[in-house]
Amino acid sequence: MINLLKKQVIPMTTAAVNYAKVLYELPVPEEAVNESERLLQENPELIRCLENPLIAFEAMEDIIDRIFPKEIRSFLKVVCRHKKMGVWKEIFRAYRSMSMRDKKILEAEIICVTPPQKEQLEGIQTFLCREFHVKTAEIRITEDKSLIGGFILRAGGKEFDWSLRGRYFRLRQKLTRR
Incomplete structure (x- = not known):
């Protein structure tokens, strides 16, 4: 499956x-994590309440108990108690990364001038699955006109630069070494 994400x-x-x-190691169902993330994304006022140092912790606990799935409430209360709700997006993103790694799903990014066609994406996904020994790859597309042409592929801590800009820099570097 190829997911096209722009973020x-x-x-x-x-x-x-x-x-x-910690969240990943707790016996919290993934559905409860996803539902909690959705609630936070859709309700900016909720985040402001849970981050606000002027609101009593007991009131925050009450909000959490009324809104969130019961399996994740204790975790969210600890996050609030330690005043870390400001990084909730990062927490959920890191959780997803851990979950994807365990499911053998690779996160990848293609930086390109124009988005690749469906057949090209399928070929890139096949390459990534073979190269990194995973079942599938979730591919995020980022447009960058400064590449002139081609693309850069980032995945698993590696970068594959097939851009014209990258080729130009490598050629220039090679010629200046002589």
Whole structure:
């Protein structure tokens, strides 16, 4: 399955990764995690309440108990108690990354001038599955006109640069070494 996503990548804090690890190790069903993330995404006022230091912790606990699935409530209360709700997006993103890694799904990014066609994406996915020994790849597409042509593929800590800009820089570097 190829998922085309267009989002900006934001680096994760150590705190967010640590909370995500704890959440991933808890016996919380993935549906409860997804539902909680959806609730937070759709309700910015809810986030403001759970981040607000002027609101008593007991009131935050009451909000969490009334809104969120019961399996994740304790975790969210701990996050609120330690005043880390400001990194909720990072926590859920790190959680998804861990889940995908365990399911043998690779996260990849294609940076290109124009989005690839369906057949090209399927070929790239086949390459990624073979190269990284995974079942499937979730591919995010980012457009960058400065590449001139071609694309850059980032996955699993590796970068494959098949862009014209990259080829130009490599050629220039090779010629200046002589």
